[in-house]
Amino acid sequence: MEDFKLHNDEKKLLKIFQEAYDNKNITKLSVEGLAKNELMGSETKVMRTALWLSAEDKKLVNIIENKSKIAKLTEEGKKVVEKGLPERQVANYMIENDLKNIPIKELGNILDKSEVNPALGNLKKKKIAKIEKGNIIIENLQYEDKEENTLNKIKINEENKNSDLNNYNDEEKKLINNLQKRGFIAIEEEVDRAIELTEKGIEFIKNNIIEIKEEISQLTREHIVSGKWKDCHIRPYDAKIPSEEVYPAKLHPMTRIINDVKEVLIGMGFKEVKNPIVETEFWNFDVLFEPQDHPARDMQDTFFLRYPNKGEIPEMVKDIKSIHEKGMVGDKKISKGWRYEFDEEISKKTVLRTHTTVSSIKYLASLTDEEKEKPHKIFSIDRVFRNEAIDYSHLPEFYQCEGIILAEGVHFDNLIGLLKEFLNRLGFEQVRIRPAYFPFTEPSLEAEVFVEGRGWLELLGAGVFRPEVVEPLGINKPVLAWGIGLSRLAMLRWGLTDIRELHKNELNWLKKA
Ligand code: DAH
Numbered sequence: 001m002e003d004f005k006l007h008n009d010e011k012k013l014l015k016i017f018q019e020a021y022d023n024k025n026i027t028k029l030s031v032e033g034l035a036k037n038e039l040m041g042s043e044t045k046v047m048r049t050a051l052w053l054s055a056e057d058k059k060l061v062n063i064i065e066n067k068s069k070i071a072k073l074t075e076e077g078k079k080v081v082e083k084g085l086p087e088r089q090v091a092n093y094m095i096e097n098d099l100k101n102i103p104i105k106e107l108g109n110i111l112d113k114s115e116v117n118p119a120l121g122n123l124k125k126k127k128i129a130k131i132e133k134g135n136i137i138i139e140n141l142q143y144e145d146k147e148e149n150t151l152n153k154i155k156i157n158e159e160n161k162n163s164d165l166n167n168y169n170d171e172e173k174k175l176i177n178n179l180q181k182r183g184f185i186a187i188e189e190e191v192d193r194a195i196e197l198t199e200k201g202i203e204f205i206k207n208n209i210i211e212i213k214e215e216i217s218q219l220t221r222e223h224i225v226s227g228k229w230k231d232c233h234i235r236p237y238d239a240k241i242p243s244e245e246v247y248p249a250k251l252h253p254m255t256r257i258i259n260d261v262k263e264v265l266i267g268m269g270f271k272e273v274k275n276p277i278v279e280t281e282f283w284n285f286d287v288l289f290e291p292q293d294h295p296a297r298d299m300q301d302t303f304f305l306r307y308p309n310k311g312e313i314p315e316m317v318k319d320i321k322s323i324h325e326k327g328m329v330g331d332k333k334i335s336k337g338w339r340y341e342f343d344e345e346i347s348k349k350t351v352l353r354t355h356t357t358v359s360s361i362k363y364l365a366s367l368t369d370e371e372k373e374k375p376h377k378i379f380s381i382d383r384v385f386r387n388e389a390i391d392y393s394h395l396p397e398f399y400q401c402e403g404i405i406l407a408e409g410v411h412f413d414n415l416i417g418l419l420k421e422f423l424n425r426l427g428f429e430q431v432r433i434r435p436a437y438f439p440f441t442e443p444s445l446e447a448e449v450f451v452e453g454r455g456w457l458e459l460l461g462a463g464v465f466r467p468e469v470v471e472p473l474g475i476n477k478p479v480l481a482w483g484i485g486l487s488r489l490a491m492l493r494w495g496l497t498d499i500r501e502l503h504k505n506e507l508n509w510l511k512k513a
Helices: 008-024 031-036 044-056 075-083 085-097 105-108 113-125 147-157 168-180 199-207 221-226 253-267 319-328 344-348 355-364 412-425 468-475 488-491 499-504 505-512
Strands: 028-030 061-073 101-103 129-134 135-138 183-199 214-216 233-234 278-280 350-352 377-386 397-408 432-438 440-449 457-467 479-485
Touching: 008 028, 008 183, 008 199, 028 031, 031 044, 031 505, 044 183, 044 350, 061 075, 061 147, 075 085, 075 147, 085 101, 085 105, 085 135, 085 355, 101 105, 101 214, 105 113, 105 135, 168 183, 183 199, 233 432, 253 377, 253 397, 253 412, 253 488, 253 499, 278 412, 319 344, 319 468, 355 377, 355 397, 355 468, 355 479, 355 488, 397 412, 397 432, 397 488, 412 440, 412 457, 412 479, 457 488, 479 488, 488 499
Parallel strands: 214 233
Antiparallel strands: 028 183, 061 183, 101 135, 129 135, 278 350, 377 397, 397 479, 432 440, 440 457, 457 479
């Protein structure tokens, strides 16, 4: 043999190559195939052994890696292959029940709520039906659907281990892109590994008889007394070898983001406050100087509670009424106000909080006169709710983080400095600030961060609370405020393009994230 010593596993791997070469002149084998050979047994072992054999002192093999993108059906996608796309389910329903038209409202009985809007769009787009006055009127139920064909093809390719994205033509790729956005297909990266003999490796297996000794990892008295140890290979320890990946228990990625953000903010001297999920319109909107006819309060966005549909509001509502109607705090004129008739009954209505700004304002309202004299830095991280159709960038409940600084003499520049520091600490190196509008701050800003490959992304809203917001609470010092969407942050951190991925509890992803 050569002047280097081979480990038993190295001999085994070369032995497999020797046979393949002798029989069929083969010099390259897939890691997957090698792992199935009883001399190896696992991909980890193949890789570990190949690493040794490829090292500088031996160079008997090369490790070849081929990265590819593969298209797979998601759980939703699998269902759709069975039942058809939501628009197909509508068409089938109409065929089965011999209907020429149905009211849109009825779709709720056929489909999941989240599928209704996409189904409607596609019924129109695919010319299956037209929509008139809230009715779906069929045009063509016997249609062929390229998206469904593509889904079927993906299924078959998956069964044949043929899922490489390159197996699809440009038109199919476009369809796949759409289906990915609808959550039916996931694109994953796959690494194909193979081991190939080098010239030196080929020479080696041609010229050597490879003898595999019995391998022992425990030396016994028996081995020594009988002298058998001389014929055995005693396995050495190597603490650096690549090993099987283990996935210990860990926190959910969303929880980890929350903890990280908390740690950053606590490190910057903020204190956390918590508040309930159910709020009155008074706290969610009125105190923030959002007029009662503001479109954000509309059914579109806000979840209103049926039971209890009214909550208690404090005495202070008189002051809030006065600022909304006339811009007055007591007999002090702050601004023109909104000049409409403020309705306390609206203030009492219960909602699921639509933003965490409630927590900031409630904190300010809770301060005693003495406390108001001191500076304050607080934040909150909580779930907020908005009545939005679910898609790749929207969920009806998501996380926000919000904070304020109340102190004598702080101003807009301090806010910008603070936010840059905050975003830097979260790992965003490039931050830029743009003017913005929020009903409760003036001036207001939006902060954008630069993300490699994605460009500038808006992450955060902020501003100085308006006098109409703070004066009725008896606060006459500046309050700097900011709010950030945590789900967005989580998506960037984990490289997700679909917000639903965060909450699907897909084990494979959770293990690796
Ligand atoms: N509450 C705003 C939202 O949900 C976010 C926000 C913007 C919070 C500006 C703030 C702020 O404190 O100053 O869209």
